[in-house]
Amino acid sequence: MLTAKNSLGVVFFPAFDWAIEATHPEREERLLYTQDQLKEEGLFDIEGVVEYKPEVATRQDVERVHFCLPSVETVATKSHMISAGGAIKAARLVMDGEMDRAFALVRPPGHHAMKVVEGNRGFCNINIEAVMLEWIREHYGPKRVAIIDTDCHHGDGTQDIYWHDPNTLFISLHQDGRTLYPGTGFPDELGGPNALGRTLNIPLPPRTGDEGFLYVVENCILPILKDFKPDLVINSAGQDNHFTDPITNMNFSAQGYARLNELLKPDLAVLEGGYAIQGALPYVNLGICLAMAGVDYSHVREPDFDPARIRQDVRTMDFIKKVCEMTTRHYFRPPAAPTDGDVVNGWHSRMKDVYYDTDGISESQVESVSLCSDCAGVRKIEVWSSISPLSLCIEIPQTACDRCLGLGKRVLEEGHTKGNYRIIQCINRKEKEYTQFGF
Missing domain, CATH: 3.40.800.20 (Histone deacetylase domain)
Structure with a gap:
């Protein structure tokens, strides 16, 4: 054997x-x-x-x-x-x-x-x-x-x-x-x-x-x-x-x-x-x-x-x-900065268009990440598509530093009070909280 x-x-x-x-x-x-x-x-x-x-x-x-x-x-x-x-x-x-x-x-x-x-x-x-x-x-x-x-x-x-x-x-x-x-x-x-x-x-x-x-x-x-x-x-x-x-x-x-x-x-x-x-x-x-x-x-x-x-x-x-x-x-020897996107007020942002070839869905995103030397940064995505209205998605990484943890929570709060989003989702890996709000 x-x-x-x-x-x-x-x-x-x-x-x-x-x-x-x-x-x-x-x-x-x-x-x-x-x-x-x-x-x-x-x-x-x-x-x-x-x-x-x-x-x-x-x-x-x-x-x-x-x-x-x-x-x-x-x-x-x-x-x-x-x-x-x-x-x-x-x-x-x-x-x-x-x-x-x-x-x-x-x-x-x-x-x-x-x-x-x-x-x-x-x-x-x-x-x-x-x-x-x-x-x-x-x-x-x-x-x-x-x-x-x-x-x-x-x-x-x-x-x-x-x-x-x-x-x-x-x-x-x-x-x-x-x-x-x-x-x-x-x-x-x-x-x-x-x-x-x-x-x-x-x-x-x-x-x-x-x-x-x-x-x-x-x-x-x-x-x-x-x-x-x-x-x-x-x-x-x-x-x-x-x-x-x-x-x-x-x-x-x-x-x-x-x-x-x-x-x-x-x-x-x-x-x-x-x-x-x-x-x-x-x-x-x-x-x-x-x-x-x-x-x-x-x-x-x-x-x-x-x-x-x-x-x-x-x-x-x-x-x-x-x-x-x-x-x-x-x-x-990676480059010092990405070749795509722009940096404004400590956030790097880029536009993305995604096509779902099987289901025929056209999707657009503005994806932003907070610049941070201590963790992966807060990820913020504003997304809309041919089947869904404008939504906000926020991710706080598992290894988030205190600054980014606080920043992610502020982005979530501002999304509720100032945004015009149909759906808001937040993945808070640091505190193991996964929330969704629909309007």
Whole structure:
């Protein structure tokens, strides 16, 4: 019998009752083939690898992270709450020491869900990694965390949530946004004024293969992680970089995904995208599980794997090396100030327009953050959309200094007395108060 070098908990939830459409790429079959493959290959016969059922996230778990307009219930279905609860279950296994590592094989996914949520965009309603991470911080105290997003699409939602957080390092490696949804994730997107260099984007050319992805990990991401010294590493484990994926243009393999996780050594992994439900996901998920468990994965092969056919061009590697050099420079020597937005009276503000491609919602925001050298600062968002009137959203961070705690409370009070807002929401992480007022 094989024994896992690292005990691994696998949390499984295929969400039988949720799909955008019956034939949509994001549907329950995404995980049913994987479930069969893992059992047929005897993954759970390995000593130290155990399957678990998910928990159900609570309303407050979501409210720690998101401003849901008009409410959590209008944005998230029961399947979304169970998917987020599956990620929380994975975190509980690791944080309580029951397992060394855990992989939440759950859907619906979440990395396109931003700080403000009014509907579905990029197949995502709530950001399950962020719900998981803030659950960890709520129950185990402030943590220094690195999130490595390996989905083929830029993790714009996770980036938006942690844009102002100096204690969260977010790195996204993805297909170049000039060629793929959501059209963002460029090297100059580096975080807000209190967290410059804590957001890093590594756009990769179409048809990047194993060689390119693993070069990025070994020569760019690992040196940065060594310097950042996170308490936890999370892999936002999208699998649509695979060479058979129907909606992307990359050439990554199951062996490459396994090696990537062997190098990253994530404490937690959470499934994101990946839509080649028969030819890729069962093999990629198996490879990731074996790599996280420290078990040999050299036998894992897709049925149509042909290394020669998917080998990347030499020019692709030249481009990747330049992007890695730029990313390393941005982390170790970030600019003194953001290139976007304006500073007025101690607040840095920027305009944002967000489109919910699945639900057809157009949203506009004025996002401001208080400049602070002691904490992440108070975040204030004035938001309106094609379905919602003007609303005010305020976040006081968990590690808020006394000045920012007082400032956040004043902004809330002024919103009540002077503002013309239909809804006011406040996330007060410092005092664990989550409030909403509707007018």
